[in-house]
Amino acid sequence: FTSPHLHTVRERIRLGAELIPRSDLARITASLVPGFQAEPWMIFFDRLLAVALTWFQERGAELVILEAGVGGRYDPTNIILPPALCIVTNISLDHEGMLGGTIEASGRAPSAVVRR
Numbered sequence: 794f795t796s797p798h799l800h801t802v803r804e805r806i807r808l809g810a811e812l813i814p815r816s817d818l819a820r821i822t823a824s825l826v827p828g829f830q831a832e833p834w835m836i837f838f839d840r841l842l843a844v845a846l847t848w849f850q851e852r853g854a855e856l857v858i859l860e861a862g863v864g865g866r867y868d869p870t871n872i873i874l875p876p877a878l879c880i881v882t883n884i885s886l887d888h889e890g891m892l893g894g895t896i897e898a899s900g901r902a903p904s905a906v907v908r909r
Contacts, residue, residue: 794845794870795860796838806845813848821847838862839869 798804806813821844829840842859849857856877859870 794842794857796841796862802841805841806848808849808852808854813845817848817851818844821851842869 795805801812803812803815803818806818822840825840825843825847828843829835835843845859846857857873859873861868861870
């Protein structure tokens with residue numbers, strides 16, 4: 794599960810090289826709409842993550858890699874407990890307004906995903 798997509802939203806949800814089929818994306822999204830309507834705070838990223846996790850479960854995925862959206866502490870990908878592995882890559886200021894305005898403050902948010 795990655796973000797953002799370049800050409801089609803299906804790029805965000807894949808197993809190996811296989812993108813989620815259009816039919817599965819439509820079917821799973823439709824099945825989750827009542828839950829989405831009950832939780833109006835959910836943003837597009839949250840909803841797409843729910844679709845992705847549902848598809849991965851349906852397909853019996855043994856290993857799933859989830860790319861966090863903004864930060865780590867409050868990111869919806871942080872619901873997976875316990876994660877097998879957390880990797881923090883380069884930290885830049887692309888979301889500085891949301892994460893504190895400095896490289897140091899921006900680094901604290903993703904470090905929240907690191908657990909013992």
